[in-house]
Amino acid sequence: MRAVAARRRRPRRHNRPIPPDREIDSRTSLRSSLLCGLAIAAVQAAVILPFLGRYGWDRDELYFLSAAERPALGYVDFPPLVAWMGWVVHALFGDSLDALRLSCVALMMVSVVLVVLMARELGGGRGAQLLAGGIWAFSPYALGAGSIFHPTWLDLVCWVALLYLVLLALNRDRPQLWLAAGAVAGVGLEAKYTIVVLLVGLLVGLLVAGRRAMRTPWPWLGLALAALLLVPNLVWQARHGWPSIHFAGSQDAKTADDTPPLTYVAEQFFLGVGIFVSVVGVVWLWRRRPWLRPLALVPPVVTALFFLERGRAYYPLPGDSIALAAGCVALAGWYGAASTRRRLLVVVPLGAVQAVLLVLVAPVVLPVRSTASMIDSGVWKDSFYKDEIGWPELVDETAAAWRRLTPHERAEGAIVARNYGEASALEHYGPSRGLPPPLSGHLSWQYWRPARLPERFALLVGFDRQEIHRLCRSARRLAVIDNRWHLDNEERGETITDCHLEEPLGTLWKRSIATTRL
Secondary structure (H helix, E strand, C coil), X not given: CHHHHHHHHCCCCCCCCCCHHHCCCCCCCHHHHHHHHHHHHHHHHHHHHHHCCCCCCCHHHHHHHHHHCCCCCCCCCCCCHHHHHHHHHHHHHCCCHHHHHHHHHHHHHHHHHHHHHHHHHCCCCHHHHHHHHHHHHCCHHHHXXXXXXXXXXXXXXXXXXXXXXXXHHXXXXXXXXXXXXXXXXXXXXXXXXXXXXXXXXXXXHHHHHCHHHHCCCHHHHHHHHHHHHHHHHHHXXXXXXXXXXXXXXXXXXXXXXXXXXXXXXXXXXHHCCHHHHHHHHHHHHHHHCHHHHHHHHHHHHHHHHHHHHCCCCCCCHHHHHHHHHHHHHHHHHHHHHCCHHHHHHHHHHHHHHHHHHHHHHHHHXXXXXXXXXXXXXXXXXXXXXXHHCXXXXXXXXXXXXXHHCCHHHHHHEEEEECCHHHHHHHHHHCHHHCCCCCEECEHHHHHCCCCCCCXXXXXXXXCCHHHHHHHEEEEEEEEECCCCCCCCCCCCCCEEEEEEECCCHHHHHHHHHCECCC
């Protein structure tokens, strides 16, 4: 009797086995799912690659190339990972625009594989996995990966990888995976600061529906690891007076002007029919997977936060990846049990919507048109392509103006560009045209200069009349910037001016030239 009583008094163990309904679908092996994801990603790449680099360098790409030649632990307007990635590509392939953009295509391909693995983890068979990978890979958003080398794609793959690891941690009851998730979050913080919003979304989800996970130390250790990986950037920021904080205000104002509320809502359709599938996925996760409810809350919370913050419409889209995978699992299950008529009532409208969206949006996210057709059709007004036009012409005009100066002015003067795009274009194209290294006070360019700047003469590129009046004792306009397509962009109509400075360039630098404003 005493032995029986003792057994009854023993505390219950908490390391219980994983419930059967948490186990992944064994019908598909990991190898099979990986091959499925890679096949979809390969088809996606085949669609993107013919249009790689069609219009030329974007202003941001030229800037990141300049940053890649000066690898550091931080920059004014972006974390350092994109510059280090550019440094690796540059070391391997030189100044290759195709190589830079291919690196972003590769990142998107990784995200396709991860979305397929999400569907597998949620119990989806081959059909659900193909659906999830296909909708994600051929959304307008994903097809834009080959159009620009940008931190956006580093950010995207970090978001998707983080959500996949959290899914594994919650679905398999493996809290140690929070450490891996923290490592990915830390890398994401060095790619683009917007991943902070995803971390907030996860925290909200855990507070509302996943407090059991928060009672373990693992999520907190993961968060600590993410913060630790951000320390090198923070050290750089502190040494330079926290320029990214000063920059953020001007960036937020410009983003809010570019993305009014209705535009933000409408541009969620850059995910194509995936936006409808994601809604299904949020409901399915909440109802059918109670232990995954924190992940069900992430997409709506993140989308709402960026809406309130007036962020760009594409910022929250990587957060929809988990809901899209769940929605495809739900739809595949429903499809198998539904009648043919009901299947057609759902599949045909979704397919039609996706086809129409791709036809309408493809020229905006993929350079499928020739340059002349893109300009004549007005596509450039709704895309970033206008920032890829006219850089060689700007440098040619600057070189012509530089040759008009006297030998003494060239020997004692400097070329000073107003913004980072102009400076980066002059650095990229200038040496072949006999130009000296340019200077600029814009954003991170303000740090890329000699220690002493004694020049009393400068060739100013892109400065407006008020700035010229403030900087110059006397000035003469030498050229007006244009491009051979006469396309209105940020540079067209600005002037190239010779300037006898009021004071030495170094004296004017911090007071009138260097700026952290966009």
